[in-house]
Amino acid sequence: MEGANLTLPGLGHEVALDDYANRSSFSASKVGRVIRALVSTDMSPDLIRQRWLQAVATRTSAARPDIASTLIDVIGVEPVGEDHLKGLTIGEVGVCYEALLALIDRDMRKSAGQYFTPDDAARFMASQSVEFGDGVWLDPCCGVGNLSWHLCSVQPDPGAFVRDRLSLIDKDEIALKSAVAILSADWADNDDHEAVQKLRARSIQRDFLGRSMLPEHDYVIVNPPYARTEANPDFRTSASKDLFAYFLEKVAISSKGFIAVTPASYLSVPKFQILRNVIDEKFAGGEVFVFDNVPDTLFRGYKFGSNNTSKTNFVRAAITVCSPRSANWLITPIIRWSANTRAIMFDECHRLLTPRRIGPHGEWVKITPGLEAVWDKLANSKDTLADLAVDRETIWALDVGLTPRYYISATRRNLDRSSKATLYFATETDRDRAAVVLNSSVPYFWWRALDGGVTLPRRVLMSTPIPQFELSRETVEALWVSEAMNVVVKQNSGRMNENVKHSTELVSQLNTLTMSGASHLKLLYASSMFPLSDMMSPSLDDGGGRNGNYAGKGIGQ
Structure with a gap:
C-alpha cells in the first residue's frame, strides 16, 4: 500500500503504518502522505511541531473562514500552503500526530503511555453519553480531541456544547491547541468567535494527576495513559504503580459519571482490587464492555515508538460506562469478533450484558449470556x-x-x-x-x-x-x-x-x-x-466445538 511505511533516516528510525491498512474509517495511505508532506530528513523536533501547527491552522481556517482569525490566534501560527489534513477523520488526524510524536521522541511517547482511540471506538464511547443528562464534560488527556470530537457529534446542540459544556486537559501544549482549534472549527456555530475563546479558556495545559483544582465538571470521558509508574501516595491505588489506575481513581472521585477505556485487566488482577472498590463505593451501577484482542482488537493501532517485536496494539480493553442514572452493574463476557463484523459488534454488544457477579478473589465476573x-x-x-x-x-x-x-x-x-x-x-x-x-x-x-x-x-x-x-x-x-x-x-x-x-x-x-x-x-x-x-439461538449444541473443547479458526494453544 502506498504510504504504508515511512523511513526518515535523519531521525534514525522508521514509522510503519501498514498495520492500519484496510481498517474501517482509517486510510494508511492518507496518513503516510501527510507525514511525508510535513516532515523531511534532518528536520528538528521544534520544526516538526511548527509544521504540525501550520497544518492544523490551514485545515481549520480553510474550513471556517468565519472564525479563522480566532482559530489562528489559538494555534499561534499562520496557515501555510496546501491543506494536508483536509478530508481526514479526527481519528486519522490523531494517528498523524501520534506518528509525529514517535518520530520526535519514541521513548518519551512510550513512557507517557499515549495511544489514540480509533474513530469507531470513540464513537461507541461517546454514544453512551446520551443517558447521562445535562452537564459539563471533561476530557482529561484530550490529545488532538478525538473523544471530545465524537462527544460533540452526539449532542443535540453541538455548538452550544463546545461553547459552554466541554473542558479539555492535556500536558502536551501542541495537542491541546490542536484540539481546541479542530473542535471549534468543526462544531462551533456560525461566526461564534466567543465559542472558540470560551473553549480555549476552559482548556488547560497541566498534569491531570496534579494536586491543583480541576476545572468544574460533571462528567468525564477519557482514554487514560497506559504505563507503569512510581508509587504515588496521593492515591489509594498507589500500590498498583499504574498510570491508568491513578487516572481512573481521580476520575471516579471527581465526577458524577464517566466513560473510560482501560485495560481489561483492572476487572480481575488483584493489584487493581482497590480501584474496583473505589468505583463501587462511588457509583451504584454501570456497564462494562470487555473486548478480546483476537481475531480483531479494539485499538487496532500501530504502537508508534514501541521497541517490542510485536508492533500491533494488542491490549485487551474494557469500556466502562458509569452513568449517574445506573442502578446496577452489568458486564459483558470477553467479546470476540472478526474484522468483517466490527460494525455489527459495536451495534449489538449491549446484548451481551449480564448482571455482574463477584468472583472468589474480588474479580468482576465476565459471564457469557445463557451461562x-x-x-x-x-x-x-x-x-x-x-x-x-x-x-x-x-x-x-x-x-x-x-x-x-x-x-x-x-x-x-x-x-x-x-x-x-x-x-x-x-x-x-x-x-x-x-x-x-x-x-x-x-x-x-x-x-x-x-x-x-x-x-x-x-x-x-x-x-x-x-x-x-x-x-x-x-x-x-x-x-x-x-x-x-x-x-x-x-x-x-x-x-x-x-x-x-x-x-x-x-x-x-x-x-x-x-x-x-x-x-x-x-x-x-x-x-x-x-x-x-x-x-445466541436456543439450538446451539452443548459440545465444545470442532475438536474437543476447541472452537477457534486456526488459533491453538
Whole structure:
C-alpha cells in the first residue's frame, strides 16, 4: 500500500503504518502522505511541531473562514500552503500526530503511555453519553480531541456544547491547541468567535494527576495513559504503580459519571482490587464492555515508538460506562469478533450484558449470556481444585497447560511444554475427579469469567470448582485413552509445546457430568460472537466445538 511505511533516516528510525491498512474509517495511505508532506530528513523536533501547527491552522481556517482569525490566534501560527489534513477523520488526524510524536521522541511517547482511540471506538464511547443528562464534560488527556470530537457529534446542540459544556486537559501544549482549534472549527456555530475563546479558556495545559483544582465538571470521558509508574501516595491505588489506575481513581472521585477505556485487566488482577472498590463505593451501577484482542482488537493501532517485536496494539480493553442514572452493574463476557463484523459488534454488544457477579478473589465476573445459572451453580460448589490438591509430590499427578487460547486440559502424562502447572493429589480418586473437571469446559469457562488474559493464573486455576458428580471408571479410562491418542504440538516462544485436545464427544460427556450439559457453550468458544441472532439461538449444541473443547479458526494453544 502506498504510504504504508515511512523511513526518515535523519531521525534514525522508521514509522510503519501498514498495520492500519484496510481498517474501517482509517486510510494508511492518507496518513503516510501527510507525514511525508510535513516532515523531511534532518528536520528538528521544534520544526516538526511548527509544521504540525501550520497544518492544523490551514485545515481549520480553510474550513471556517468565519472564525479563522480566532482559530489562528489559538494555534499561534499562520496557515501555510496546501491543506494536508483536509478530508481526514479526527481519528486519522490523531494517528498523524501520534506518528509525529514517535518520530520526535519514541521513548518519551512510550513512557507517557499515549495511544489514540480509533474513530469507531470513540464513537461507541461517546454514544453512551446520551443517558447521562445535562452537564459539563471533561476530557482529561484530550490529545488532538478525538473523544471530545465524537462527544460533540452526539449532542443535540453541538455548538452550544463546545461553547459552554466541554473542558479539555492535556500536558502536551501542541495537542491541546490542536484540539481546541479542530473542535471549534468543526462544531462551533456560525461566526461564534466567543465559542472558540470560551473553549480555549476552559482548556488547560497541566498534569491531570496534579494536586491543583480541576476545572468544574460533571462528567468525564477519557482514554487514560497506559504505563507503569512510581508509587504515588496521593492515591489509594498507589500500590498498583499504574498510570491508568491513578487516572481512573481521580476520575471516579471527581465526577458524577464517566466513560473510560482501560485495560481489561483492572476487572480481575488483584493489584487493581482497590480501584474496583473505589468505583463501587462511588457509583451504584454501570456497564462494562470487555473486548478480546483476537481475531480483531479494539485499538487496532500501530504502537508508534514501541521497541517490542510485536508492533500491533494488542491490549485487551474494557469500556466502562458509569452513568449517574445506573442502578446496577452489568458486564459483558470477553467479546470476540472478526474484522468483517466490527460494525455489527459495536451495534449489538449491549446484548451481551449480564448482571455482574463477584468472583472468589474480588474479580468482576465476565459471564457469557445463557451461562449465568451455570456460574451460580459452580460458584456454590463445596469443593475447589485447591481442596483436592496437596502441596507435596505424590504418585497421583496432573499437568495443566497455563497458556490457554480455546481450551484447557489436564493430563496424567508429563507434558513437554514451557508453561504448565503440575498438581499433586493425596488419592487416586481425588486426581481422577480433578481430571474429569479439568478436561471438561469448566476450567475454560471459569478462566474466561475470572481472567481471560494470556495465561491461566494459579489463583484462577486453584479456585476452579469441583462440582459433585458420580465418578465412573469408564469415564476416567476414556480420558486416559484419549490422552494417549490426541497429543498436539504447537511452536511457541521458540520451542515446541505439547498439549492434548480431546474429541467433541468426550468433552460433551464430561460437560454433562460437570455442567449439566450447559447450553450456549458455542458462544463461549466462538472466534466471533456476531451476528448474535445466530450465535445466541436456543439450538446451539452443548459440545465444545470442532475438536474437543476447541472452537477457534486456526488459533491453538
